[in-house]
Amino acid sequence: EDKVVQSPLSLVVHEGDTVTLNCSYEVTNFRSLLWYKQEKKAPTFLFMLTSSGIEKKSGRLSSILDKKELFSILNITATQTGDSAVYLCAIRDDKIIFGKGTRLHILP
């Protein structure tokens, strides 16, 4: 069964729109939830979340974790074509298990 489920699987929006990407998980004990951006090559790290309700921000990107409802969201405001990528969510304990990702395409 899938322990990390991301939705939607793909999303197409216009430049300037705001998007919300979802990550739900089944694991109850874990060290952190991680978000990555993957363009043509290896994933690059975006955020690490460990505590519920505390928002992490980096420029136009932000993320928050809800440990009670077992989900996290990644928000991107004022999207740009350079945000087009696959966004991956992962749960970290000793293992690091990924969801299938959300493929985001930004139209100019």
Add this chain to the structure above:
Amino acid sequence: NAGVTQTPKFRVLKTGQSMTLLCAQDMNHEYMYWYRQDPGMGLRLIHYSVGEGTTAKGEVPDGYNVSRLKKQNFLLGLESAAPSQTSVYFCASIDGGGQDTQYFGPGTRLTVL
């Protein structure tokens, strides 16, 4: 500081051949991981290691073996390659001391004919 490196970058094998993929990191990280990535499947964990001399199975370990004889190196072996093992393989490492930034290698594209 090279980060995480993988050797080779590309390889083509015939069914039944064997090969070893090498992952090396120079950040003194405790944890190392091997993933495979196929279209629409995200990253799937093959094997991982929580320190020198340790290995453990991930989500899709069948057909692969690993070794971590030195802390900086994590080897992935295919004893008898099959077409189903055609994939892009990524190695990654993480400190384990609370800084959970996971660093990835550039990937190895493997084709099994």
